[in-house]
Amino acid sequence: MNAEQRLLKWVYALLLNLYPRAFRDEFAFELQADFEDALRAAAERGRFAVIVFFLRELRDVVRAALVERWKENSMDSNPIPRLGRVAVGFAVVPFAVLLLITLPNAFRIYLPPWIAPPLLTFFGLMILIGLARGLPEWCLPYVGLCFGIAALFSANFMYPILQPLYRVSQAAWWVTALNEGVLWWGWLILLPGLLLVTALVPPLRSFYRRVCQDWTVLSFAVYGAIPMVLLLTFDEYLGEEWYVAAACAVLISSAYLYLQRHRHTQRVMVLVFGLSLCAGIVIFAKWILLPYQLWGDVPKPPTPDTFGYELVRALAMWGWMMLMIVVLPALLGKLLARFTPMRAV
Amino acid sequence: MAQATDNLPLSETTFYILLALAPAPKHGYAIMKEVRALSDERIELSTGTLYGALKRLLETGWIEPVRERKMRASLRLRRAYTLTALGRSMLAAETKRLEALVKVARTFTAKGRV
Numbered sequence: 001m002n003a004e005q006r007l008l009k010w011v012y013a014l015l016l017n018l019y020p021r022a023f024r025d026e027f028a029f030e031l032q033a034d035f036e037d038a039l040r041a042a043a044e045r046g047r048f049a050v051i052v053f054f055l056r057e058l059r060d061v062v063r064a065a066l067v068e069r070w071k072e073n074s075m076d077s078n079p080i081p082r083l084g085r086v087a088v089g090f091a092v093v094p095f096a097v098l099l100l101i102t103l104p105n106a107f108r109i110y111l112p113p114w115i116a117p118p119l120l121t122f123f124g125l126m127i128l129i130g131l132a133r134g135l136p137e138w139c140l141p142y143v144g145l146c147f148g149i150a151a152l153f154s155a156n157f158m159y160p161i162l163q164p165l166y167r168v169s170q171a172a173w174w175v176t177a178l179n180e181g182v183l184w185w186g187w188l189i190l191l192p193g194l195l196l197v198t199a200l201v202p203p204l205r206s207f208y209r210r211v212c213q214d215w216t217v218l219s220f221a222v223y224g225a226i227p228m229v230l231l232l233t234f235d236e237y238l239g240e241e242w243y244v245a246a247a248c249a250v251l252i253s254s255a256y257l258y259l260q261r262h263r264h265t266q267r268v269m270v271l272v273f274g275l276s277l278c279a280g281i282v283i284f285a286k287w288i289l290l291p292y293q294l295w296g297d298v299p300k301p302p303t304p305d306t307f308g309y310e311l312v313r314a315l316a317m318w319g320w321m322m323l324m325i326v327v328l329p330a331l332l333g334k335l336l337a338r339f340t341p342m343r344a345v
Numbered sequence: 346m347a348q349a350t351d352n353l354p355l356s357e358t359t360f361y362i363l364l365a366l367a368p369a370p371k372h373g374y375a376i377m378k379e380v381r382a383l384s385d386e387r388i389e390l391s392t393g394t395l396y397g398a399l400k401r402l403l404e405t406g407w408i409e410p411v412r413e414r415k416m417r418a419s420l421r422l423r424r425a426y427t428l429t430a431l432g433r434s435m436l437a438a439e440t441k442r443l444e445a446l447v448k449v450a451r452t453f454t455a456k457g458r459v
Contacts, residue, residue: 027396033423034373034392057391064393068400 008054018065020072083259091138092252094145098227099248106241135207144224151186158182177316184320215333216267219325223271233282243285247278271325279318286310355439358398363436370411370427407432
């Protein structure tokens with residue numbers, strides 16, 4: 001086999017990565033062996049035959065890999081078990097709590113401060129029960145909320161790094177966007193950390209195995225932090241209650257739909273749709289509410305620039321959250337699936 | 346036979362693969378060569394098409410892996426495939442269906458209607 005054929009063989013082996021993992025595990029060796037035989041036979045017929053053969057293989061491998069992936073996604077060969085009603089109820093509580101504590105404010109009914117400690121105790125208890133049961137899906141929004149708070153605190157470490165940027169141009173839109181993302185950078189450590197812990201601690205390994213099979217469970221965990229983001233987004237706003245309530249209703253519905261879906265693609269689409277609708281509500285709310293806000297030591301109405309600033313913030317928030325809900329979990333899930341032997345899964 | 350006829354007609358590729366496996370078990374490349382010969386070099390299966398079809402045939406239980414032969418260059422094993430009883434009955438049913446089609450076509454053309 002000459003250098004040219006070795007190169008074609010290498011390209012072909014690389015293209016086999018387009019197939020789903022299960023297919024590769026079963027047939028990759030035979031595919032490569034047959035390709036090698038067929039390549040050798042084509043080489044005996046001349047250079048032109050090799051080119052025709054390789055182009056045909058190239059086209060068919062891509063087409064066949066896409067077909068296999070589509071079939072794998074559309075099949076319920078690995079159905080996601082449906083949660084019971086009680087479990088679904090517990091899963092939507094973190095989203096419902098924000099609704100319940102925000103909505104009374106719209107009617108000028110303010111909840112007493114003593115409600116916070118029992119609420120936080122309940123959240124902590126849910127996380128402990130979830131940990132004891134191997135992090136089932138219903139407890140992931142609680143874990144997400146807890147991680148969201150941790151990410152918020154870790155953001156303090158990021159600000160000194162960003163200080164030089166603020167000095168360069170504090171008003172630039174990209175600095176604003178970057179600043180919005182600081183709240184989320186902690187997830188880059190927290191999510192891999194969670195996976196590492198669940199891989200090492202035997203009672204939590206069932207969660208690690210679930211991530212290998214369905215990375216959207218990580219997305220659902222991150223989704224649990226959105227109520228906290230909503231609170232931060234509307235910090236110091238007046239009259240935001242109805243909009244926060246609408247966003248909470250979207251979050252509750254999308255969390256419910258997520259838990260009812262069996263297919264991974266549908267699950268992630270539900271979360272993306274819920275997140276995008278929330279971002280839309282936030283932008284609309286700010287557009288309506290901004291003229292009525294009186295901020296600063298000396299009350300003065302916001303300038304037109306303020307809306308631009310708030311719009312960039314909301315869009316940046318959406319972008320960062322998309323990154324943390326879709327891209328990061330997908331990358332981590334694919335990496336785990338690739339490097340974790342199937343038998344271990 | 347009701348189950349067999351439910352799956353008819355077979356695609357041309359599936360039919361040729363089953364036909365190639367009818368006399369004896371074969372591994373992938375041997376199936377590719379046999380299909381090429383059976384179809385007068387009209388059908389040249391690529392590896393992607395072949396293994397997509399083989400996967401489907403394994404899932405439906407029409408073929409099964411029979412033995413594994415060691416490759417010369419490595420210690421890895423290469424599977425050969427053979428028809429199962431179900432696969433054989435599918436091939437027979439499709440052949441019968443094609444024969445009936447040809448018979449109708451011949452009768453029709455003999456009457457000078459085409």
